[in-house]
Amino acid sequence: MRLRNVSKRYGRRREVLADVDLQVAAGELLALVGANGSGKSTVLKLMVGLSRPTSGTVRRNAQVVSYVPDVFASHDRLSASAYLRHMGRIRGLSSHAARKRSDELLDRLALAGGADTPMRKLSKGNAQKVALAQALLEPPQLLVLDEPWAGLDAIAHGTLRELLTETANQGAAVAFTEHSDDTVKSTATRVCELRNGKLVSGTTATLTEITLTSGPDLDWSQQPDVLEVRRNDDGVTLILPTGSHDAALLTALTHGCSVTSVRRVQ
Known part of the structure; x- marks a missing residue:
């Protein structure tokens, strides 16, 4: 997918993004870095179509797009397993396939309490594991994640790196934000920095x-x-x-x- 000369303004406020030219290719793991308020989350929302640019163009050559926001609103009544089966059915999976895939992902991410734990009882870190699992139920062609490591325990931290690498190796374009330099260096194949809404390093590939x-x-x-x-x-x-x-x-x-x-x- 590609953002070409994209700017974003909300109302009469200053531009959140200014002339951003950014590409994410299939098989790539792109890390967006920068201080809070630099425009990283806005770029991610533009990538997946949750926001539209004020100017410029956004092109996605992906039919299956998955997104993990920085805040995951967990469901009060459903268990983690029931929620993921429901999301799998929405994505077109059979009940059996949705359950098998969700159980596999929750097992790898080591969800505390197991797959039948009610969502309302999950900690922030465990709710994040469910958010990650729902994004990977169906192999995405474009996977976009906003601070996906936030709240994860050490074991899940490494597992997420493995899952993102596997997803990219299957041909998906992966983009994520992250504050930890160590995590970025160990995961990303390319790093772009945003500063005050402008791309200051790691510009689009040739x-x-x-x-x-x-x-x-x-x-x-x-x-x-x-x-x-x-x-x-x-x-x-x-x-x-x-x-x-x-x-x-x-x-x-x-x-x-x-x-x-x-x-x-x-």
Whole structure:
């Protein structure tokens, strides 16, 4: 997914974000760092569509998006297991699949008291484990987490790092915020810093533009790593992360497309 020249303003107040250009590629673990109030949570909400930019564009090439907010409002009446089964059914899983997956995740995260513990009795850390489990019930293509390690015990701390790495290795784009330098260094594959609403380091990765002509009318938006598709009378132009464009070239040639040009655009 990509934010291109994104700014965000609430009412007449100063801009929360100003001209942010940021990309998260498939398989990447992006850490957003910065002081409180720097705009990190706003960026995450823009990524998942919970907020809209005042200016600029947000493009998501992901059908399954999961989000873990900084504050998880747990349900008073349901148990952790019942809540996750309910969320699994909403996501299209069968009751059996939802229960199996939720039990697996809660076991790995070591939920205190077990899966049948009522949500109202969960501590902040254990409620966070349920929030993490619901985000991973179905393999996401884009996973966005706001301070996901907050309140977790030492065992779950390491387990979460493993789960995020596994998710990225399965082809998802993962973005998270975190204050701990050690956690960021041990988890992230790229780090971006926000300061007063502006991206001051770790700017967007280099992109490659591929121009194609002829061949079948493929749905390029569903191809791995394709961030943007521009169609015209002569063919199609694809925008992909540099280093991740070989698969698109192979697909194009396999389907009889002609490659007009391949060039870096930034």
